[in-house]
Amino acid sequence: MSDKKLSLQLDFHSGLPIYTQIVNQIQNQLANKIIQPGDQLPTVRALAEELRVNFNTVARAYRILDEARIISTQQGRGTYITEIPPPEVSEKLRHESFSALTKRFIAEAFRLGFSEREIRQMVRDRLQLHKEAADKDNE
Amino acid sequence: MSDKKLSLQLDFHSGLPIYTQIVNQIQNQLANKIIQPGDQLPTVRALAEELRVNFNTVARAYRILDEARIISTQQGRGTYITEIPPPEVSEKLRHESFSALTKRFIAEAFRLGFSEREIRQMVRDRLQLHKEAADKDNE
DNA sequence: AATTCAATGATACAATTAGTACAATATCAA
DNA sequence: TTGATATTGTACTAATTGTATCATTGAATT
Known part of the structure; x- marks a missing residue:
């Protein structure tokens, strides 16, 4: 550095x-x-x-x-x-982080005692909320 | 411990x-x-x-x-x-916690540049993997 | 000369982290 | 048990950073 x-x-x-x-x-x-x-x-x-x-x-x-x-x-x-975006590696890393992130999220959700169905439902709900918030910004 | x-x-x-x-x-x-x-x-x-x-x-x-x-x-x-499942924690708090967890997950996924569709797909995939891992544990 | 508009400046704000003093609890000696 | 001291988290404040908005300036265009 x-x-x-x-x-x-x-x-x-x-x-x-x-x-x-x-x-x-x-x-x-x-x-x-x-x-x-x-x-x-x-x-x-x-x-x-x-x-x-x-x-x-x-x-x-x-x-x-x-x-x-x-x-x-x-x-x-x-x-x-910005850290160098290694042209070909970055996409791989990006997916790996995403995959790991999702894994952690799911593990934590199960730890809280929620079911697969509830997890999917909650993801849907929060995605909807996220979209609405984004729409509001564009008004 | x-x-x-x-x-x-x-x-x-x-x-x-x-x-x-x-x-x-x-x-x-x-x-x-x-x-x-x-x-x-x-x-x-x-x-x-x-x-x-x-x-x-x-x-x-x-x-x-x-x-x-x-x-x-x-x-x-x-x-x-916290001990699981938090016995004294109300159902309401449990859901709030879950909701907040999901919100963080989605925000982070978007930050990584993934779309709503990709998020849902990844959640599906990892839920499947999670299930398979759980099955294997029971063998 | 008047108008317009990009560039810059002034001011107020928001987010993050650090500094300081304090309150609750634990530990231990008398 | 009691009191002194250390340890731990809390509350409030300050400092540092980038952001947003609008005003001013000055040069180009008409």
Whole structure:
């Protein structure tokens, strides 16, 4: 885990928006292995102060990188470079975690004394609730 | 009474809050029989030190598990895995606990990127496996 | 010059974790 | 048994982090 200081050079006259420059340079530093998966990035406020910009500008850059799955921002905790998604392994791992997760869920449900039928019913119910909650968000 | 060491692996970059990871992993270890009803869990301070985390974070995880009736925390005494089936626990609480468990499971499955259909399919599959394993035990 | 709109800034908020003091219980010696 | 001390969980607060929303600015367009 490298902890090299993130040293970004902004050009305020280039015409490129600050947030775009931040996005690009972080991608560059990642490409050049100056920063690595797992590394914590400066907080939005720390980087903003260093660059003499508003922290919302940094937050905007982070959000773009987050949406691109390049970094992972976590409210209250910080921002981290996403672990490499190993192209072919990730899908396998993803399924394995899912399978294990489900196994644990079922074991716990049985421990609580519920039957196979009740488990399926509860999964249906909660999936329905989940869907309704998601719909509400889109209103 | 098993006294196997509770060995939790935290991922500080996973996006999942620490307290959530603690909750999940304790449930896992319970589901996998690594810890059993009646077992005493590490004290909030001991586990916190082991995980290099503030003890309030552990306390928060314990409180969630306590509310789900999975563990029983007792001020001045310690924290224990609830005996099964919780004799004094009402049917209502049992269902609430089940509902909360299912909700967590579904949220985690979605976080892993699986669809409603895939979740239902996986639950079916693992229920089948569970049944087969149980049959084998009776041979 | 007026309008528009993207970029940035200001402010308030929410989530997570840490710090500190306290209350309940256990332990043990007198 | 009683009292002192240690241990354990609880409550409340503070600090740190990212998020959401709206206001301001400034350059491009008309």
